[in-house]
Amino acid sequence: MKGKTTRKHIVELADRLFYQRGYEHTSLADIADSGQISKGNFYYHFKSKDEILAAVIQLRLENTRNMLLKWEDAGEQPEDRIMSFIHILIANQADIKMYGCPVGTLCTELAKLNHASKAEANELFSLFRTWLRWQFALLGRNADADELAMHLLARSQGVSTLAQAFQDERFIKHEVEQMCDWLSTQLKYVSGGANECDNSGI
Amino acid sequence: MKGKTTRKHIVELADRLFYQRGYEHTSLADIADSGQISKGNFYYHFKSKDEILAAVIQLRLENTRNMLLKWEDAGEQPEDRIMSFIHILIANQADIKMYGCPVGTLCTELAKLNHASKAEANELFSLFRTWLRWQFALLGRNADADELAMHLLARSQGVSTLAQAFQDERFIKHEVEQMCDWLSTQLKYVSGGANECDNSGI
C-alpha cells in the first residue's frame, strides 16, 4: 500500500519538473532531490525514465478528463463550457508566463526527440479538440465544429508561447478578451434552434 | 580564409540540426556526422557548444532581418507585407509540419533550460513583432499596432504547434485563409487617410 503512494509521489514530482524544465533536461537526481526519494528507489517502481514519462502522461490525461467533466457540470450551455476552456489561460497565467503550456511544450519536445510516448502526449491535445468540437456541434455548428475547435486550440497555444517569451500576463488577458469576443461572434452564426442538448460525455 | 568557411559550415549544420532535433538533444557527434568535420575541430572554431548556439542565433537573426527587408521591397503596401508574413506558414509548411516553428520551438526550449542565450533567441520574436507593429502603424492603426502584431504572431505560433502535433498541412492552409480574412477586416478600421508612408527601416 505504501508502494502505491510512493509511486504516485514520484509521478507527481516528475510531472512538475518535466513541466518546468522539460523532460530531457530533468534528471532522476533532480526528481530525487525535489522529494525524499533515493535514486535507486525509482527502479523499484519504474524500470526506466521513459516509463516515468509514460506514467506522467497518463496522469495528465486523467486530470484533463476530470477537468473537462467538471466544465461540463459547471456550464449549462456549450458557450459557458467553451468559456471555461478559454479561461484556463487566466487561471494558470502565472505558470504559463514562466513555463508555457504544459501540453504544447511537452508535445513539441517529444516530437523533436521522436520519443516513443509522442502519440500519447498528442492525445492530450486530442482530448481538448474532441471536447471543443462536441461543444461547437451542440451549438449547431456541426459543419465546421472541428475547424472551430482547432482554431481555439491554436490561439491558446500561440498565446502561451508568446506570453512565456515576452513574460507578459497583460497580453494573456487581452487575448482572452479577444477570444471571448470571437466566441460571441460565432454564436450569431448558429443554424437556428439546432441546439438539442446531448449530454453524452466525450 | 578556409577557416571562415568551416566555421560557417559548422553553424549551418548546427542550425539545421538544432531545428530538427532541438538544441540539447543534438550532440556534437551528430553535427560532426552530418558534415565532414571531426569532433575535435569544433573547438578550434568555438570554445563550447553554447558558443555554437550563440552563432546559430546570430545567423538566424541576420537571415530574419534580410527576409524582412525583402518583404519590404516586394510589398508596396503594408498589407502586402503583412501578407508576406502570414504566408511563410505556407512556404515552410513541410518543415513546420515536421519540426514546428524554428523561432517558437527554440525559444520554448531555451526558456526551459534557462539558457544564457534565451534573450537573444527571444530577439527573433522581437524582430517580427517590431516589424509587424510598424506595418500596422503605417496602416493608421497606431493606437493598437502592437496588439495587432502580437495577435498575428500568436496565431502563427499556435498554427505551427498544432500542425506539428497533428501532422496536418490542410489545417495550416485553412488557418492562413482565416488570417487573411482577419487582415482584410482590420483594414476596414483604419482611421481614414493617416497613411503617410514612412519607409525608414525597422
Add this chain to the structure above:
DNA sequence: GTCTATACCATGATAGAC
C-alpha cells in the same frame, strides 16, 4: 586548421544489503 586520442563528468541503470 584539422585530426586522433583521451580525460572527465553527468546521468541512466543495476546489484545487493537492510
Add this chain to the structure above:
DNA sequence: GTCTATCATGGTATAGAC
C-alpha cells in the same frame, strides 16, 4: 520497499601530433 554503492554509457571538452 528503500537504501547505498557501483557500473556503463555517452557527451562535452582538452591535449597534442600532423
